[in-house]
Amino acid sequence: xxxKKGVNRRDFLKLGGLAAISLPTLNTIGKVGEDTLxxxxxxxxxxxxxxxxxxxxxxxxxxxxxxxxxxxxxxxGRMTWDDTIRDTMTNVEPxxxxxxxGYRREDIAFAGAAGTVANAFGSNAGMVGKHAGLxxxxxxxxxxxxxxxxxxxxxxxxxxxxxxxxxxKAAKFYGAxxxxxxxxDERWIYASYxxxxxxxxxxxxxxxxxxxxxxxxxxxxxxxKSRVQTALQSMEAEELKSFMIAAMETMDPDAMxxxxxxAINPAMMQAMPAKQFQEMMPMMMGSMPTxxxxxxxxxxxxxxxxxxxDPGESARPRYLEDGSLAIPKTMKWxxxxxxxxxxxxxxxxxxxxxxxxxxNGYSRMAFTSACLAEFIRNLGYNALPCGNNTGLSxxxxxxxxxxxxxxxxxxxxxxxxxxxxxxxxxxxxxMATDSPISFGVKEFCDACxxxxxxxxxxxxxxxxxSRTPTTISTNPGVMKWAVNAERCMVxxxxxxxxxxxxxxxxPFNKPESWLHDATRALIGVSSGAIDGLMVKMDxxxxxxxxxxADKFWQKDNYIHIKTP
Amino acid sequence: xxxxxxxxLATGTAWGLSNYARQRNLTLKTWQWAVTVAGxxxxxxxxxxxxxxxxxxAPQAALLMGGMMALVAVAWGVLLGRFVFxxxxxxxxxxxxxxx
Numbered sequence: 246x247x248x249k250k251g252v253n254r255r256d257f258l259k260l261g262g263l264a265a266i267s268l269p270t271l272n273t274i275g276k277v278g279e280d281t282l283x284x285x286x287x288x289x290x291x292x293x294x295x296x297x298x299x300x301x302x303x304x305x306x307x308x309x310x311x312x313x314x315x316x317x318x319x320x321x322g323r324m325t326w327d328d329t330i331r332d333t334m335t336n337v338e339p340x341x342x343x344x345x346x347g348y349r350r351e352d353i354a355f356a357g358a359a360g361t362v363a364n365a366f367g368s369n370a371g372m373v374g375k376h377a378g379l380x381x382x383x384x385x386x387x388x389x390x391x392x393x394x395x396x397x398x399x400x401x402x403x404x405x406x407x408x409x410x411x412x413x414k415a416a417k418f419y420g421a422x423x424x425x426x427x428x429x430d431e432r433w434i435y436a437s438y439x440x441x442x443x444x445x446x447x448x449x450x451x452x453x454x455x456x457x458x459x460x461x462x463x464x465x466x467x468x469x470k471s472r473v474q475t476a477l478q479s480m481e482a483e484e485l486k487s488f489m490i491a492a493m494e495t496m497d498p499d500a501m502x503x504x505x506x507x508a509i510n511p512a513m514m515q516a517m518p519a520k521q522f523q524e525m526m527p528m529m530m531g532s533m534p535t536x537x538x539x540x541x542x543x544x545x546x547x548x549x550x551x552x553x554x555d556p557g558e559s560a561r562p563r564y565l566e567d568g569s570l571a572i573p574k575t576m577k578w579x580x581x582x583x584x585x586x587x588x589x590x591x592x593x594x595x596x597x598x599x600x601x602x603x604x605n606g607y608s609r610m611a612f613t614s615a616c617l618a619e620f621i622r623n624l625g626y627n628a629l630p631c632g633n634n635t636g637l638s639x640x641x642x643x644x645x646x647x648x649x650x651x652x653x654x655x656x657x658x659x660x661x662x663x664x665x666x667x668x669x670x671x672x673x674x675x676m677a678t679d680s681p682i683s684f685g686v687k688e689f690c691d692a693c694x695x696x697x698x699x700x701x702x703x704x705x706x707x708x709x710x711s712r713t714p715t716t717i718s719t720n721p722g723v724m725k726w727a728v729n730a731e732r733c734m735v736x737x738x739x740x741x742x743x744x745x746x747x748x749x750x751x752p753f754n755k756p757e758s759w760l761h762d763a764t765r766a767l768i769g770v771s772s773g774a775i776d777g778l779m780v781k782m783d784x785x786x787x788x789x790x791x792x793x794a795d796k797f798w799q800k801d802n803y804i805h806i807k808t809p
Numbered sequence: 810x811x812x813x814x815x816x817x818l819a820t821g822t823a824w825g826l827s828n829y830a831r832q833r834n835l836t837l838k839t840w841q842w843a844v845t846v847a848g849x850x851x852x853x854x855x856x857x858x859x860x861x862x863x864x865x866x867a868p869q870a871a872l873l874m875g876g877m878m879a880l881v882a883v884a885w886g887v888l889l890g891r892f893v894f895x896x897x898x899x900x901x902x903x904x905x906x907x908x909x
Contacts, residue, residue, distance in 0.1 A: 756865055758865060759861070760861045782874075786862075787869030800866075
């Protein structure tokens with residue numbers, strides 16, 4: 246009998262150990278057909294991603310039909326002029342009673358307060374009206390700690406990709422969950438803006454940047470400020486103090502710059518240590534009006550004039566005399582940001598408590614967009630921070646590689662599904678752009694009908710994609726599942742807030758875990774073959790079911806709230 | 810902590826099976842060991858799936874997915890025990906087909 250010898254246990258375990266260690270190295274980028282195999286980017290959450298080109302986006306638009314959409318025709322805009330919408334809103338039976346979970350005072354107070362930053366200061370991040378507050382056109386006047394942005398940032402030593410990476414890092418630092426950059430597609434900019442409560446309306450136009458040639462010996466106000474600061478900083482502390490006091494004595498006190506403290510006057514300045522003048526100089530110069538700069542130029546006997554017009558004005562977004570919003574054609578880049586909404590709060594939709602997730606998202610949109618816009622302005626470039634206004638966030642986000650369009654008419658991201666809110670900043674800072682992606686959403690949505698089934702007002706289509714709009718609130722020409730926005734608003738009225746059932750039930754809406762990453766990879770590999778089975782298993786496993794509001798409040802281990 | 814327990818269970822099972830094979834003088838082939846180790850890893854996966862879904866607050870998913878996967882794990886264990894580790898006498902390999 247022949248003695249068979251196999252590998253002994255010790256050697257086998259050694260081999261097994263080596264195999265286990267080498268497994269993570271397989272997490273690299275490879276190719277399977279046209280798809281990228283397990284792209285290791287954290288934002289893709291385990292999906293196999295196909296990257297598209299700008300000429301081959303994951304959507305189909307017939308430009309012979311498509312036109313830029315007037316914001317007044319959004320269902321929010323129609324509330325100001327469309328009696329049918331107003332009548333529909335007033336005759337809706339609400340779903341919840343005041344003492345039921347999700348509709349109690351603490352739930353409503355919580356949801357309302359979550360939108361504080363979005364709605365305070367006139368920002369209205371969720372509306373489609375004028376830019377104001379945190380989302381205003383002008384700098385918010387944050388602390389200018391270093392050089393004034395009189396000249397654009399010199400980033401000649403950086404590649405466009407490095408500039409993009411810096412911008413994305415800033416956006417994430419300020420609060421964005423996902424960031425993508427794309428070139429501005431003018432089709433996605435609203436044809437006009439409209440306030441919800443009957444406020445001003447106006448066109449949105451793209452304007453040329455005028456090159457203004459200044460006469461010889463004339464400089465811009467920013468350049469003048471820079472030269473004055475240079476001259477003042479060359480003075481000794483005592484000399485500077487004497488000069489400043491002498492200059493201030495001839496100035497109108499109301500024209501003096503604000504420094505965050507009490508108004509400055511010559512008597513106060515006399516008491517200040519000389520060294521403090523040098524330390525305060527950059528801060529004061531940052532907010533110095535042109536009239537004071539002219540005085541300093543005269544006192545310092547500097548040999549130049551200050552231009553009466555700002556040659557940089559035409560390069561900035563601004564409102565024209567007729568109320569139109571002018572976007573300079575040089576503002577060709579859009580930084581699109583997605584903000585994750587809380588999973589447990591979304592699970593409580595369609596109650597009012599669920600609205601807290603969206604409202605919190607809007608607040609973070611306003612804060613982060615404002616910060617990012619100021620960052621770009623501090624670099625000497627122009628920025629237009631946007632919430633829902635000015636442009637269609639979903640196609641911009643698709644172009645920026647953040648996700649695909651879902652059946653419920655909103656963006657579905659690889660990592661968070663549809664559980665995101667979107668904001669964007671339009672800018673003239675040149676950067677590398679991202680590619681649109683697809684990861685099986687269209688095929689999955691063809692098989693899955695969960696959002697359509699769970700919509701309380703049956704606003705979501707069960708049919709295949711088409712270009713036919715359902716109401717005037719759908720822009721014709723785009724191949725998609727057309728949501729009936731009028732019925733959707735009825736659903737909102739029924740829920741007492743902003744119904745998000747379609748977000749809650751979506752199989753792509755999952756918390757972050759390796760379990761779901763593995764499922765996503767499986768969906769990607771199967772190329773749609775098992776989508777129907779995955780939908781059934783998703784339902785059988787209980788995902789997407791409504792979670793009582795009490796469970797949300799009790800979820801934190803440190804808080805136990807008894808229901809009355 | 811729970812992962813530590815699962816890891817300890819897996820290691821203990823591997824050690825126990827290894828010990829059992831040594832005591833019975835079983836000489837397993839490479840592929841038999843590979844199937845055994847794969848079975849232990851699969852059992853770890855099943856436990857991690859159940860624990861993961863429970864931690865996520867999805868008990869229904871833990872029951873459905875964990876239950877389905879556990880059935881496979883149990884079948885795997887039974888087949889391993891019947892065809893790999895059961896020996897009728899010392900020093901004898903258990904073939905899958907009759908030897909002449």
